[in-house]
């Protein structure tokens with residue numbers, strides 16, 4: 001009798017487990033069926049993969065991709081196709097963060113009963129309108145030339161991403177046959193460098209060290225350090241471009257003095273530097289619509305003072321993601337409040353019915369106090385006026401900082417510039433990084449200048 005009861009209990013458990021598993025499977029199938037069916041690995045089901053997908057438009061309704069006669073077609077201008085490759089994607093879903101990879105379900109309009117080929121009256125492919133200006137992206141692509149790099153411009157009042165270009169790139173009609181992974185013409189070609197890469201920042205990071213001081217120390221602006229070009233720390237040398245002498249925070253940033261910012265980071269200490277950078281969203285992936293970015297790195301937990309010093313000038317193990325730098329700049333420009341950047345402006349059905357509009361979905365983060373943000377903006381503005389000259393961004397009352405991030409001995413540095421316009425009618429933040437190239441002001445400066453002048457229609 002007892003044995004029968006044990007058997008029936010075991011059997012009940014098995015039946016319960018089976019039914020639970022079946023239920024879970026059905027639920028997952030229902031929820032994820034569109035994703036499974038439209039996965040790039042099922043391309044054979046879909047002809048060229050997107051042959052009946054909806055349109056992708058830029059902010060001015062320029063058609064970037066559409067479908068006609070069972071074919072996926074892209075913009076007629078080869079340079080717009082190349083500039084928008086990483087944003088729009090290609091037929092083969094090589095670019096995992098692209099709209100055609102991440103918004104496949106929306107573009108295709110999947111039906112649970114009829115799958116990928118519903119009858120005409122049930123077809124529900126959607127059009128996606130982006131915040132991007134394709135003409136500005138084309139100008140950015142041209143300015144980047146043959147370099148490997150990234151350009152991003154964002155409206156810091158609204159969060160709209162206006163320009164996002166990554167090189168190397170290719171024409172989606174002619175995907176390259178890559179035989180050698182190390183081929184410099186195609187190194188990391190499938191990565192959108194704005195979203196999916198982080199780079200040694202060099203001196204642009206001094207803005208972060210300055211922000212940490214302003215948030216933590218009452219006397220930050222008046223603090224003086226003396227640069228004699230070389231400073232011994234832990235019996236090793238931290239070096240500077242010149243002997244800058246006595247400097248306060250504003251003038252040290254304008255001269256981009258390594259000794260000042262290394263000394264400042266050492267005096268602030270590991271705890272304040274770690275905790276402030278974490279609050280500024282370092283070591284964390286950011287979410288841009290459905291896209292998860294590569295995190296920026298900052299960690300001095302196990303470092304000595306020499307390493308902590310170099311971390312304060314953007315070397316050591318520091319890495320900065322270009323989109324994250326835009327998020328920081330948006331906070332600096334906007335009194336500490338950073339509006340989250342986004343790409344998707346609207347998703348609508350083919351009859352024009354709007355299914356999603358960004359206006360109801362804008363988010364923001366308070367990253368800095370108003371006092372710190374305003375002081376940083378004014379120091380970066382002073383830097384443009386006294387160092388680079390306003391001719392770099394004529395009429396834009398720009399605030400900016402350049403950087404030259406040293407990577408390895410057999411590579412040239414990463415050239416950086418980031419900043420924005422303080423004008424009410426041109427509220428744009430920008431970031432340019434060029435890998436393995438040269439000095440920030442010489443390489444990245446002219447690219448940022450070209451793109452901002454075209455966008456703000458100044459000469």
Ligand SMILES: [Zn+2]
Pocket residue numbers: 227228229240241242243244245256257258259260
């Ligand atoms: Zn110096």
